[in-house]
Amino acid sequence: MQKGKEHSGEYIFRTVRDYIRSIDSSINPYLALFGCSDEVTGSADAARASVFGGFGGIFTTRIIGSQIFYQQIQIATSRGHRSNVFEVNVHIGEIIEDGHKVYGALIGRDGHRRATCGALAHVLDDLHRNPSEAPNISRTEDGEVYLDFLGTLKFRLRPHFQEILAAENQVVAITKINLDVQVHDLIHQLQRIIAKDPSHAPMFVYGTIAYNRTAQPDTKSLEYFYALNGPKPDQVVNLLHQV
Numbered sequence: 001m002q003k004g005k006e007h008s009g010e011y012i013f014r015t016v017r018d019y020i021r022s023i024d025s026s027i028n029p030y031l032a033l034f035g036c037s038d039e040v041t042g043s044a045d046a047a048r049a050s051v052f053g054g055f056g057g058i059f060t061t062r063i064i065g066s067q068i069f070y071q072q073i074q075i076a077t078s079r080g081h082r083s084n085v086f087e088v089n090v091h092i093g094e095i096i097e098d099g100h101k102v103y104g105a106l107i108g109r110d111g112h113r114r115a116t117c118g119a120l121a122h123v124l125d126d127l128h129r130n131p132s133e134a135p136n137i138s139r140t141e142d143g144e145v146y147l148d149f150l151g152t153l154k155f156r157l158r159p160h161f162q163e164i165l166a167a168e169n170q171v172v173a174i175t176k177i178n179l180d181v182q183v184h185d186l187i188h189q190l191q192r193i194i195a196k197d198p199s200h201a202p203m204f205v206y207g208t209i210a211y212n213r214t215a216q217p218d219t220k221s222l223e224y225f226y227a228l229n230g231p232k233p234d235q236v237v238n239l240l241h242q243v
Ligand SMILES: [Zn+2]
Pocket: 036, 037, 038, 039, 064, 065, 066, 091, 116, 117, 118, 119, 120
């Protein structure tokens, strides 16, 4: 499948599932999804459920900016869940204005325009306002300590700030770079799990971008698709051009 080409979500999910089953029909693809909390979605989740739901449902984590954290991965891979297929999904709004596609917003369910992805728009705004800000990953409010998910997102994207600011379309750039960062962090974490217990291999990781629209149906692109056959770097096999 061509990287970045837009399809229906259902087509992409089926292609991924059928390819995994074609490698070894004894593999049951137990999907774990890492998505963004501020994506309001219905049809994509229905399509995922129709393709992967027959294997015992879908383990779902939604955190702003589609962030990966070790604790959720640990639970998703533990006994009783045993996830072996992982999707990282980021999203971007698309509006047609004067015949041109404009990315980064859509008209929300209340009829108002809203930044999409809201979390990434926030990071981009702060980056413009204060490029040298040192992100805090926790904060204290009314004497209680909270994990700051916007702070953890900035922290992970920080090494890429120059690249984002230099891009022709910064909204598209931050979306693609965030997916790259989260997918590769996930692969790193899953390979640690395989190193401890080789019976977890093979695992599969794919990354998608959802193009959210108001009137027209959403589309998705497949940006990454890997098999993890073991804990070593050369045991990560790129499958994108094989499907
Ligand atoms: Zn979002």
